[in-house]
Amino acid sequence: MANISNYIDKINSKGEKALSVFLTSGFPQKENFVDLACSVFDAGADILEIGFPFSDPLADGPVIQNSSHLAIQNGINLKTTLEYAEKIKAKNDKPIILMGYANPILKYGIKKFAQDAISAGVDGIIIPDIPINEYEEFYDSSFDPLDIILLITPTTNGKRITEIDNISRGFVYCVSVSGTTGVRNFAQNANNDFLANAYSLIKKNKTMIGFGISTPEDVKKFSPYCDGVIVGSAVIKTLFEEQKNYANTLKLISSLKQACKSA
Amino acid sequence: MTEYNLPDNNGRYGKFGGKYVPETLITPLEELEKVYLEAKSDPEFIKELNALNKEYTGRPTPLTFAERLTKHYGKGKIYLKREDLCHTGAHKINNALGQILLAKRLGKKRIIAETGAGQHGVATATVCAKFGLECHVYMGEVDIERQKPNVFRMRLLGAEVIPVSSGSKTLKDATNEAIRDWVANVGNTHYIIGSVMGPHPYPMLVRDFQSIIGIETKAQILEAEGRLPDYAIACVGGGSNAMGMFYPFLNDSVKKIGVEAAGLGLDTDKNCATLTLGQEGIFQGMKTYLLQDEFGQVLEVYSISAGLDYPGVGPEHSYLKDSQQVKYVSIDDKQALAATALLSKLEGIIPALESAHAIAYLESLAPTTTKDDIIIVNVSGRGDKDLQTIMNNLG
Numbered sequence: 001m002a003n004i005s006n007y008i009d010k011i012n013s014k015g016e017k018a019l020s021v022f023l024t025s026g027f028p029q030k031e032n033f034v035d036l037a038c039s040v041f042d043a044g045a046d047i048l049e050i051g052f053p054f055s056d057p058l059a060d061g062p063v064i065q066n067s068s069h070l071a072i073q074n075g076i077n078l079k080t081t082l083e084y085a086e087k088i089k090a091k092n093d094k095p096i097i098l099m100g101y102a103n104p105i106l107k108y109g110i111k112k113f114a115q116d117a118i119s120a121g122v123d124g125i126i127i128p129d130i131p132i133n134e135y136e137e138f139y140d141s142s143f144d145p146l147d148i149i150l151l152i153t154p155t156t157n158g159k160r161i162t163e164i165d166n167i168s169r170g171f172v173y174c175v176s177v178s179g180t181t182g183v184r185n186f187a188q189n190a191n192n193d194f195l196a197n198a199y200s201l202i203k204k205n206k207t208m209i210g211f212g213i214s215t216p217e218d219v220k221k222f223s224p225y226c227d228g229v230i231v232g233s234a235v236i237k238t239l240f241e242e243q244k245n246y247a248n249t250l251k252l253i254s255s256l257k258q259a260c261k262s263a
Numbered sequence: 264m265t266e267y268n269l270p271d272n273n274g275r276y277g278k279f280g281g282k283y284v285p286e287t288l289i290t291p292l293e294e295l296e297k298v299y300l301e302a303k304s305d306p307e308f309i310k311e312l313n314a315l316n317k318e319y320t321g322r323p324t325p326l327t328f329a330e331r332l333t334k335h336y337g338k339g340k341i342y343l344k345r346e347d348l349c350h351t352g353a354h355k356i357n358n359a360l361g362q363i364l365l366a367k368r369l370g371k372k373r374i375i376a377e378t379g380a381g382q383h384g385v386a387t388a389t390v391c392a393k394f395g396l397e398c399h400v401y402m403g404e405v406d407i408e409r410q411k412p413n414v415f416r417m418r419l420l421g422a423e424v425i426p427v428s429s430g431s432k433t434l435k436d437a438t439n440e441a442i443r444d445w446v447a448n449v450g451n452t453h454y455i456i457g458s459v460m461g462p463h464p465y466p467m468l469v470r471d472f473q474s475i476i477g478i479e480t481k482a483q484i485l486e487a488e489g490r491l492p493d494y495a496i497a498c499v500g501g502g503s504n505a506m507g508m509f510y511p512f513l514n515d516s517v518k519k520i521g522v523e524a525a526g527l528g529l530d531t532d533k534n535c536a537t538l539t540l541g542q543e544g545i546f547q548g549m550k551t552y553l554l555q556d557e558f559g560q561v562l563e564v565y566s567i568s569a570g571l572d573y574p575g576v577g578p579e580h581s582y583l584k585d586s587q588q589v590k591y592v593s594i595d596d597k598q599a600l601a602a603t604a605l606l607s608k609l610e611g612i613i614p615a616l617e618s619a620h621a622i623a624y625l626e627s628l629a630p631t632t633t634k635d636d637i638i639i640v641n642v643s644g645r646g647d648k649d650l651q652t653i654m655n656n657l658g
Contacts, residue, residue, distance in 0.1 A: 107559030
């Protein structure tokens with residue numbers, strides 16, 4: 001289908017980088033989550049990643065751990081997340097990606113999940129604890145209409161980057177640092193050699209960089225090595241700080257999109 | 264019967280096991296597997312590990328005939344494998360020594376570990392002290408509270424004990440934090456997992472390092488009785504002492520029984536009988552049986568014994584359950600406490616609360632045996648660390 005890939009390509013052809021924003025499903029409030037998601041799109045997000053919560057999020061730092069924990073306490077699960085996706089999709093045709101860990105999907109039923117995600121209008125999925133080693137064991141043909149987005153990290157060697165690029169659909173998620181999700185200082189952590197090498201090796205897919213992007217300056221520093229950026233913890237952190245309206249969060253997103261345009 | 268030969272090349276035991284980890288960890292896991300496979304067939308490595316097992320840990324540990332316990336039940340002939348006599352007080356040192364030698368080969372200077380009861384943390388802190396490596400142990404706040412002597416022991420050995428306040432504040436959460444640390448520090452850090460769990464190759468290599476328990480037991484019982492036992496019993500949390508005992512007997516007709524913790528009872532939500540009540544799941548790098556809710560969220564589990572208080576189980580146990588090569592049963596807190604008192608009074612051996620679960624199963628098993636049936640129970644650790652808990656409950 002290559003929905004997401006074509007979509008990013010259109011953005012790139014305008015001389016812009018794509019901006020993907022991560023929200024934890026049903027966070028901070030489950031009642032107005034659909035409105036928040038639509039506002040995030042309006043503020044400049046090109047792609048929305050909705051994280052369905054898991055009790056033991058291994059790849060996440062404290063910020064997303066806390067939002068996932070609250071979401072679970074608020075009764076959010078894979079089913080409610082699929083319902084959100086369907087409602088958001090009804091108001092907006094930009095791509096929606098579901099992101100989360102394998103166990104809630106296994107429990108939901110792998111085939112049933114694929115079918116329900118497709119009928120909800122979901123475009124892609126990211127499951128960080130299904131590396132290519134477990135790809136064939138986990139996914140089956142029912143996932144064909146969905147983009148299965150795979151990750152690379154600074155420990156992924158060149159041969160494996162090519163292998164992952166060949167299997168991934170939609171884009172390759174390039175993790176900028178070895179570590180969990182979270183806000184960090186770009187200058188101290190990012191490995192430019194890895195990013196440059198990865199970007200040159202990824203030929204089949206678009207490259208989106210995530211982990212550690214929180215400011216317009218970060219976007220500019222990463223933009224030579226990617227077709228777009230993913231921001232997660234910085235958004236969740238701002239949502240934690242805001243009590244009622246989401247003015248600061250939306251302001252952050254539009255400033256990041258501005259940086260994507262001039263990158 | 265075909266020779267047991269698992270895991271396969273993908274690190275699977277049937278459908279269980281595998282490497283369900285974030286991409287960052289794939290390369291270090293492959294490195295670890297390569298170094299382990301080289302070491303395993305390197306005579307120098309084997310020699311060094313054997314020497315440490317003998318001169319540092321005090322192996323072989325005895326196989327003790329439990330004369331008064333045997334008389335108490337009037338049936339069966341009960342032997343105890345005395346892992347409680349290992350240096351540091353439990354079987355955990357067998358694995359820690361093997362892995363510290365691997366860390367040396369990997370050139371890693373920083374060691375991290377998770378711990379529940381504190382026995383694996385103490386074992387890791389011990390080997391780090393001996394080899395002069397930096398040691399950080401993640402431990403849940405609940406466990407820090409109920410295993411104070413071990414926390415002090417680790418600190419005395421020079422390790423940093425890092426309290427974990429997420430989730431149920433026990434072993435599961437300590438393991439999450441240790442994995443997160445490893446993801447962030449893979450370059451200089453080796454993660455010494457304490458049980459036969461996590462992503463491949465850990466379940467395999469921990470099992471191999473622990474299988475010295477079963478190898479010794481086999482030789483000792485052949486010497487004492489001239490034949491193999493009829494039963495081998497061990498407790499199962501993650502399941503490393505049980506795999507260590509069972510693995511060398513997998514091709515034999517010995518009946519193997521793994522004992523899980525039923526906590527306050529199987530009909531309550533306060534237990535951790537994963538193999539009895541769990542369903543297939545993907546958790547902490549492995550596919551295995553898992554205690555989870557209808558949405559696939561991992562449950563907060565409970566046992567009086569911190570070492571068994573874990574919602575998952577080593578993937579090889581999941582396979583051995585489904586293939587019916589091992590029988591899994593459960594014992595609750597009260598039964599374990601009673602067994603602690605019984606073994607203390609009849610044999611002069613105060614077992615760890617974990618091991619007491621295995622002892623307690625004799626109440627069910629012994630009456631079904633004849634007086635010639637040989638039963639071996641693995642006493643995986645000693646009870647000193649549990650004295651406060653035991654006093655609170657029996658005192």
